[in-house]
Amino acid sequence: MFHSNRLVLAHFWVASIAFLIAAVLGEWQMYVRSPLHAWISNPELYYRSVTAHGAAMAYVFPTLIAMGFGYAITELALKQPLIGLRWAWIGFALVVLGTVTAMVPVSMGLASVLYTFYPPMIANPFYYIGIVLVVVGSWIWVAQMSINLHAWKKGHPGEPIPLAMFANVAGAYLWAWTSVGAAIEILCQILPVALGFKSTIDAGLARVFFSWTLHAIVYFWLIPAYIAFYSLVPRAIGGRLYSDTMGRIAFILFLVFSMPIGIHHLFQDPQVGWGIKFLHTVFTGIVSVPTLLTVFTICASVEIAGRLRGGKGPFGWIAALPWKNPMMLAVAFSFVMLGFGGAGGLINMSYQLDFAVHNTQWITGHFHLIFGGAIVIMYFAIAYDLWPHLTGKALSDVRLIRIQLWLWFVGMIVMTFPWHYVGILGMPRRMAYFDYSHPAISPEALSVTITFFGGLLLVASAILFIIILLRGHIGNRISVPMFQFSVPVHPPTRLPAALNSFALWITLMIALSIVNYGYPIAQLITLKQSSVPAIPISVQR
Amino acid sequence: MSTERVVSLKNIWFRGSVGAVIAIAAIAGLIGFVWVPSAQSDTAFRGIWDAICRAAGVPESRRATQEPAAAAVRPSDVIVTPQMMIQRDSDSAGRGATLAMQCTICHGAAGPGAADSPDLAGQHDVAIYKQLRDFKSGHRASAVMAALVQNLSDQDMRDLSAYYADLPRTSSQGAASGGQQAIPLIVQNGAPMRNIAACESCHGESDNKMGSPRLDGEPVAYVRAQLLAFATGARRNDIHAQMRNVARQMTPEEIDASARYFSSR
Numbered sequence: 001m002f003h004s005n006r007l008v009l010a011h012f013w014v015a016s017i018a019f020l021i022a023a024v025l026g027e028w029q030m031y032v033r034s035p036l037h038a039w040i041s042n043p044e045l046y047y048r049s050v051t052a053h054g055a056a057m058a059y060v061f062p063t064l065i066a067m068g069f070g071y072a073i074t075e076l077a078l079k080q081p082l083i084g085l086r087w088a089w090i091g092f093a094l095v096v097l098g099t100v101t102a103m104v105p106v107s108m109g110l111a112s113v114l115y116t117f118y119p120p121m122i123a124n125p126f127y128y129i130g131i132v133l134v135v136v137g138s139w140i141w142v143a144q145m146s147i148n149l150h151a152w153k154k155g156h157p158g159e160p161i162p163l164a165m166f167a168n169v170a171g172a173y174l175w176a177w178t179s180v181g182a183a184i185e186i187l188c189q190i191l192p193v194a195l196g197f198k199s200t201i202d203a204g205l206a207r208v209f210f211s212w213t214l215h216a217i218v219y220f221w222l223i224p225a226y227i228a229f230y231s232l233v234p235r236a237i238g239g240r241l242y243s244d245t246m247g248r249i250a251f252i253l254f255l256v257f258s259m260p261i262g263i264h265h266l267f268q269d270p271q272v273g274w275g276i277k278f279l280h281t282v283f284t285g286i287v288s289v290p291t292l293l294t295v296f297t298i299c300a301s302v303e304i305a306g307r308l309r310g311g312k313g314p315f316g317w318i319a320a321l322p323w324k325n326p327m328m329l330a331v332a333f334s335f336v337m338l339g340f341g342g343a344g345g346l347i348n349m350s351y352q353l354d355f356a357v358h359n360t361q362w363i364t365g366h367f368h369l370i371f372g373g374a375i376v377i378m379y380f381a382i383a384y385d386l387w388p389h390l391t392g393k394a395l396s397d398v399r400l401i402r403i404q405l406w407l408w409f410v411g412m413i414v415m416t417f418p419w420h421y422v423g424i425l426g427m428p429r430r431m432a433y434f435d436y437s438h439p440a441i442s443p444e445a446l447s448v449t450i451t452f453f454g455g456l457l458l459v460a461s462a463i464l465f466i467i468i469l470l471r472g473h474i475g476n477r478i479s480v481p482m483f484q485f486s487v488p489v490h491p492p493t494r495l496p497a498a499l500n501s502f503a504l505w506i507t508l509m510i511a512l513s514i515v516n517y518g519y520p521i522a523q524l525i526t527l528k529q530s531s532v533p534a535i536p537i538s539v540q541r
Numbered sequence: 542m543s544t545e546r547v548v549s550l551k552n553i554w555f556r557g558s559v560g561a562v563i564a565i566a567a568i569a570g571l572i573g574f575v576w577v578p579s580a581q582s583d584t585a586f587r588g589i590w591d592a593i594c595r596a597a598g599v600p601e602s603r604r605a606t607q608e609p610a611a612a613a614v615r616p617s618d619v620i621v622t623p624q625m626m627i628q629r630d631s632d633s634a635g636r637g638a639t640l641a642m643q644c645t646i647c648h649g650a651a652g653p654g655a656a657d658s659p660d661l662a663g664q665h666d667v668a669i670y671k672q673l674r675d676f677k678s679g680h681r682a683s684a685v686m687a688a689l690v691q692n693l694s695d696q697d698m699r700d701l702s703a704y705y706a707d708l709p710r711t712s713s714q715g716a717a718s719g720g721q722q723a724i725p726l727i728v729q730n731g732a733p734m735r736n737i738a739a740c741e742s743c744h745g746e747s748d749n750k751m752g753s754p755r756l757d758g759e760p761v762a763y764v765r766a767q768l769l770a771f772a773t774g775a776r777r778n779d780i781h782a783q784m785r786n787v788a789r790q791m792t793p794e795e796i797d798a799s800a801r802y803f804s805s806r
Contacts, residue, residue, distance in 0.1 A: 039730050273598020278573030438734045497545040498554030504547045508562055515566055519597055533623050
């Protein structure tokens with residue numbers, strides 16, 4: 001039992017509740033736009049739901065998981081009580097307050113602008129203020145991570161930072177820098193319009209600022225999952241981490257390269273030059289390197305576990321793996337989904353190929369597979385792994401956990417594969433209804449119906465997840481063994497200073513951001529007559 | 542570790558990482574900004590600096606000749622903005638009421654009557670003002686209206702718009718002839734495969750796009766005639782050909798159904 005367990009529990013619970021509500025909303029959206037339901041008479045209801053689903057799944061859920069897991073890592077890896085526990089609660093309160101502030105206008109239909117904002121659409125100001133509060137709450141967490149790490153370094157000069165904490169702080173710094181883009185967009189562009197001080201907005205510039213945040217936010221979501229790959233999986237399945245250094249390099253590469261690549265979301269936007277787009281394509285390609293390094297390292301670590309359990313031959317070790325262990329199941333599912341999702345991602349990042357799939361259901365399929373699949377299934381695994389240490393009670397029903405993970409995996413495949421397919425057929429995303437009786441659209445009807453049933457499996461899995469966590473609170477109290485992270489094959493005793501500090505990498509991250517974003521932003525700011533009238537979104541005008 | 546300096550050319554991690562990032566950026570830049578533009582066959586290569594500027598997205602200076610030259614090719618002289626009607630003063634509607642004396646034969650306060658001319662009571666001021674301007678400039682043709690608007694000043698047109706916008710809406714024909722009809726699919730959902738947005742998205746009861754008129758209670762014959770005029774291109778004062786693109790794609794049955802529906806509302 002550690003000091004901040006109530007703090008971590010609070011983060012995980014609010015995240016899980018937001019996740020469950022958003023999952024149900026997502027399934028409702030799939031239902032009304034499928035051939036199983038008549039055309040929705042009021043499309044605004046659909047976009048209202050998409051806004052709530054997106055904002056909860058993209059901002060609230062992963063941010064709270066990253067924060068909660070980050071606090072846990074700080075105590076468990078550094079083996080010192082969390083400094084600034086009161087501030088951590090203030091940060092948590094801000095995130096919760098922000099969530100409520102944003103969701104009230106969303107549910108009233110005053111903010112159906114989706115979580116990506118899409119100026120010149122302008123929602124009720126409280127929607128944006130709520131999201132700013134969520135981000136400010138998470139910035140407190142960033143500061144906490146930095147402060148705790150520095151305090152630890154003072155007491156342990158020259159010692160290698162534990163890998164989990166190193167990665168955690170890399171994720172915090174990444175988030176601090178990448179959230180600046182959307183923060184500038186909201187504070188300098190959107191809020192003045194939403195509050196009535198201005199009536200026009202430069203939508204092109206706003207999109208560039210949002211792309212600054214939009215891609216690296218994915219890596220912020222992803223880092224808890226990768227921390228679990230490196231620091232929980234090998235331990236949980238009885239293996240060793242193949243390389244601690246490789247892990248550090250992977251997280252450093254994420255820190256440097258995941259931010260200055262966001263313009264690949266704007267491939268079809270006319271306000272950015274195509275030379276700039278090409279530059280971002282190249283760097284997007286590079287950001288696949290840390291993922292490939294990770295897949296290699298983790299497969300090697302899992303192989304060590306298989307061989308330690310007596311597996312022989314080139315493939316025999318796979319059969320020898322502990323397949324009944326939830327963590328084993330989660331990492332296998334995660335890698336399968338990461339493989340398919342990553343392959344699709346390589347298509348999206350190719351400037352030419354993107355033309356074929358841009359703004360189609362392919363994209364929706366892609367990010368649900370990567371984030372909802374590969375990453376969220378590791379969030380489940382993290383929760384299951386931490387839960388006994390948070391509650392002091394055993395999570396005894398391993399079979400239920402396995403069912404939950406299987407349901408999530410199968411549901412995600414059944415939902416996202418047909419989405420990719422209809423995307424290739426040309427089905428646009430973000431549509432409230434389709435005329436399936438039309439000859440050009442009717443071939444999509446079957447696939448869309450299948451996705452609905454995939455979604456049902458996901459909702460069932462989400463409900464099971466909540467039930468398992470709830471039951472974790474009412475089990476028998478046990479004496480929980482000390483929490484341990486994975487042990488590397490060669491534990492680092494001395495590291496090059498570059499692999500044990502962040503200054504160089506943060507400098508590179510900022511410099512590369514300026515190189516890749518400097519010109520488009522400067523040009524759009526100085527360009528005259530690029531603003532358009534804002535369009536207020538509300539039920540009543 | 543404590544003695545080792547990271548930011549130093551002596552540190553191999555520093556040299557390696559900074560060097561690699563610079564090299565990648567430089568090579569990507571050379572390919573994207575120099576090589577690809579020079580290899581493209583569709584645009585003439587006019588030197589490296591020009592290629593870099595084009596790849597970076599520097600806007601070419603707009604030449605005057607690129608502007609649409611003749612007023613006739615434009616659908617309207619009116620630029621519709623949210624601020625265009627805010628200069629109205631408190632007497633505007635009063636002056637408009639006086640001016641409207643010459644309009645009452647067709648656009649009477651008691652409704653359109655049998656003339657099938659549009660009912661203007663409660664119409665959006667932007668919509669009235671734009672049509673008056675278009676009649677005057679000749680962008681919208683009407684033998685009757687062209688003569689009547691000839692002597693109206695800009696302020697007159699604003700005053701008339703303000704007056705009619707302030708009038709309470711008269712009861713619709715539908716209310717008189719047995720209630721509102723069921724909403725046709727074309728009005729509620731449009732026809733996405735024919736690129737027709739829902740009529741409601743611009744002419745809705747609660748949802749109105751700047752410049753588009755309220756159609757509720759307008760005469761069936763008028764709405765139908767306008768849709769047909771848009772479809773044939775006889776009427777062309779819709780900005781960006783919005784209505785022409787819609788009406789061309791509508792079937793005669795849909796035109797009829799939507800005209801009847803709006804009239805009944």
